[in-house]
Amino acid sequence: MMTEQQAAAVNPFYAGSYAGHxxxxxxxxxxxxxxxxxxxxxxxxxxxxxxxxxxxxxxxNRRLGLLKRQGRA
Structure with missing residues (x-):
C-alpha cells in the first residue's frame, strides 16, 4: 500500500485517505x-x-506558464 506522500507524488489531486482507502x-x-x-x-x-x-x-498549462515567467519552473 502507498503512503500518503507516495500517493500525492503520483497524483497531486490526492485528497487523503479514509479507512485505508x-x-x-x-x-x-x-x-x-x-x-x-x-x-x-x-x-x-x-x-x-x-x-x-x-x-x-x-x-x-497556464499555471506552468506563469511559473516559468516567474522563474520558478
Missing part, C-alpha cells in the same frame, strides 16, 4: 482551484493523470 479530487472545478497553488513539479505530475478534463489541462 485513498481519495482523490475528481471534479474539474476543484481540480482547477487546486492547480492555482501547484508547483511546477505538481503540474507536470497532474498532466500525467489519465482522463483529465480539458479545462483542468488548460489550467495546469
Amino acid at each position: 485513498p481519495y482523490y479530487c475528481v471534479d474539474a472545478a476543484d481540480r482547477i482551484l487546486w492547480a492555482r497553488d501547484f508547483t511546477a513539479e505538481q503540474c507536470r505530475a497532474a498532466l500525467a493523470v489519465p482522463d483529465l478534463q480539458k479545462g483542468v489541462v488548460t489550467a495546469l
Whole structure:
C-alpha cells in the first residue's frame, strides 16, 4: 500500500485517505482551484493523470506558464 506522500507524488489531486482507502479530487472545478497553488513539479505530475478534463489541462498549462515567467519552473 502507498503512503500518503507516495500517493500525492503520483497524483497531486490526492485528497487523503479514509479507512485505508485513498481519495482523490475528481471534479474539474476543484481540480482547477487546486492547480492555482501547484508547483511546477505538481503540474507536470497532474498532466500525467489519465482522463483529465480539458479545462483542468488548460489550467495546469497556464499555471506552468506563469511559473516559468516567474522563474520558478
